[in-house]
Amino acid sequence: MSSTADLLARRNRTIGPYSPLFYREPLQFVAAKGVWFTEASGDRYLDGYNNVPHVGHANERVVRALADQAATLNVHTRYLNDRVIDYSERLLATFADDLDRVFFGNSGSEANELALRISRQLTGATGVIVSDYSYHGTTIALAEMTTGLETREPLGAHVRAIRIPDLDRDSRPEADVLAATLSEVDAAIASLQEAGFGVAACLFDPLFSTEGMPRVPEGLLPEIASRVRVAGGLVIADEVQSGFGRTGSHMWGHELTALSPDLVTMGKPMGNGHPMSAVVTSEPVLDAFGSRNEFFNTFAGNPVSAAVGEAVLLEMEEHGMMARARSLGRTARAHLDGVADSYDFVRAAKGTGMFLGLDFAVDGAPAPELAARVVEEMKARKVLISRIGRDQSVLKVRPPLAFGEAELPILLDALDASLASVRA
Numbered sequence: 498m499s500s501t502a503d504l505l506a507r508r509n510r511t512i513g514p515y516s517p518l519f520y521r522e523p524l525q526f527v528a529a530k531g532v533w534f535t536e537a538s539g540d541r542y543l544d545g546y547n548n549v550p551h552v553g554h555a556n557e558r559v560v561r562a563l564a565d566q567a568a569t570l571n572v573h574t575r576y577l578n579d580r581v582i583d584y585s586e587r588l589l590a591t592f593a594d595d596l597d598r599v600f601f602g603n604s605g606s607e608a609n610e611l612a613l614r615i616s617r618q619l620t621g622a623t624g625v626i627v628s629d630y631s632y633h634g635t636t637i638a639l640a641e642m643t644t645g646l647e648t649r650e651p652l653g654a655h656v657r658a659i660r661i662p663d664l665d666r667d668s669r670p671e672a673d674v675l676a677a678t679l680s681e682v683d684a685a686i687a688s689l690q691e692a693g694f695g696v697a698a699c700l701f702d703p704l705f706s707t708e709g710m711p712r713v714p715e716g717l718l719p720e721i722a723s724r725v726r727v728a729g730g731l732v733i734a735d736e737v738q739s740g741f742g743r744t745g746s747h748m749w750g751h752e753l754t755a756l757s758p759d760l761v762t763m764g765k766p767m768g769n770g771h772p773m774s775a776v777v778t779s780e781p782v783l784d785a786f787g788s789r790n791e792f793f794n795t796f797a798g799n800p801v802s803a804a805v806g807e808a809v810l811l812e813m814e815e816h817g818m819m820a821r822a823r824s825l826g827r828t829a830r831a832h833l834d835g836v837a838d839s840y841d842f843v844r845a846a847k848g849t850g851m852f853l854g855l856d857f858a859v860d861g862a863p864a865p866e867l868a869a870r871v872v873e874e875m876k877a878r879k880v881l882i883s884r885i886g887r888d889q890s891v892l893k894v895r896p897p898l899a900f901g902e903a904e905l906p907i908l909l910d911a912l913d914a915s916l917a918s919v920r921a
């Protein structure tokens with residue numbers, strides 16, 4: 498086994514130093530099972546961060562489904578296959594009745610790209626409204642909508658980015674905050690129309706994950722959606738992070754926020770690490786796009802992906818993972834609320850279900866350096882978390898949904914100890 502220093506040097510000479518690594522001293526994992534990683538040293542680390550291994554790292558059912566189907570048949574969708582249709586039905590059954598059609602893809606980026614393409618074709622417009630600190634993927638179209646991150650392309654001329662408010666950081670009454678944001682949306686729509694782009698879509702992560710899980714005014718997303726619809730645009734919910742029961746209370750993040758999207762995109766946890774994604778939509782939208790485009794995606798929706806996707810849904814169901822995320826999330830959130838009350842540098846607890854955070858601030862100003870120190874302190878205690886947000890001041894606790902009752906106290910104890918050592 499290479500030493501960390503050797504491996505780092507070889508990495509820099511091959512894939513380069515620009516692809517980000519976590520931690521001042523990067524970790525080199527050799528295995529993972531359930532919610533535990535094994536490091537090269539043999540030490541075990543608790544995974545409080547990764548959402549892709551949704552039903553647990555190296556989940557037996559998923560691995561077996563993948564291997565069995567790969568050993569039986571793996572082919573594109575130009576032939577009939579019952580596994581693929583079984584999975585489509587099972588996935589669609591998790592949605593409201595009007596979201597009853599699915600396109601498959603291989604990554605979250607691909608799903609968002611397709612949702613935008615559909616929106617453009619159906620509306621004849623190109624304008625898109627996003628949040629001003631969001632991430633939706635790697636393609637050119639999506640990079641033109643990614644704002645605030647260091648790797649951005651210039652904002653597209655047809656893109657308007659609005660600022661998502663956070664009531665935890667805003668002293669105005671909630672109704673005023675809502676009204677101010679909606680007038681920003683109205684201005685964005687007017688500006689897209691004046692410039693001749695029109696409004697093709699709005700694209701939001703219902704939990705505003707990248708933005709740092711702001712506490713938004715009640716009804717914000719439905720209000721934005723209705724304005725976008727009046728302007729002729731479609732509503733896209735990017736559920737790459739918020740989907741598949743992450744919130745504990747709902748299978749899909751948009752349900753939590755009472756948003757009724759025209760298109761829902763998903764990825765990351767869908768295949769527990771096997772690359773797969775989807776756009777879920779309604780029959781009229783699928784027909785309008787499908788009848789005009791021969792859409793074929795070589796690897797998407799193949800029987801191996803279907804077998805894996807189905808195994809993920811079955812594992813979630815059989816182990817009651819959503820209900821557990823809900824109850825553990827409640828316990829964890831109550832603990833974090835207590836932390837926010839007792840530490841003057843913690844502005845607020847954030848999130849719901851198995852997606853939680855703490856926002857650090859000193860004298861009202863974001864304190865990213867404190868968040869960074871806590872992340873390192875947690876690592877020293879062998880628990881993995883990260884941070885998010887416009888200012889990178891919000892801790893990101895987003896473990897696999899396989900996270901259990903035994904693990905929560907380990908994570909919370911490590912957090913308490915880390916906070917105490919940062920305060921000291």
Ligand code: PMP
Binds near residue numbers: 605633706736
């Ligand atoms: N949307 C959101 C909300 C994401 O968090 C990500 C990935 N971080 C993407 C889209 C892009 O997904 P992928 O990396 O699978 O292309």
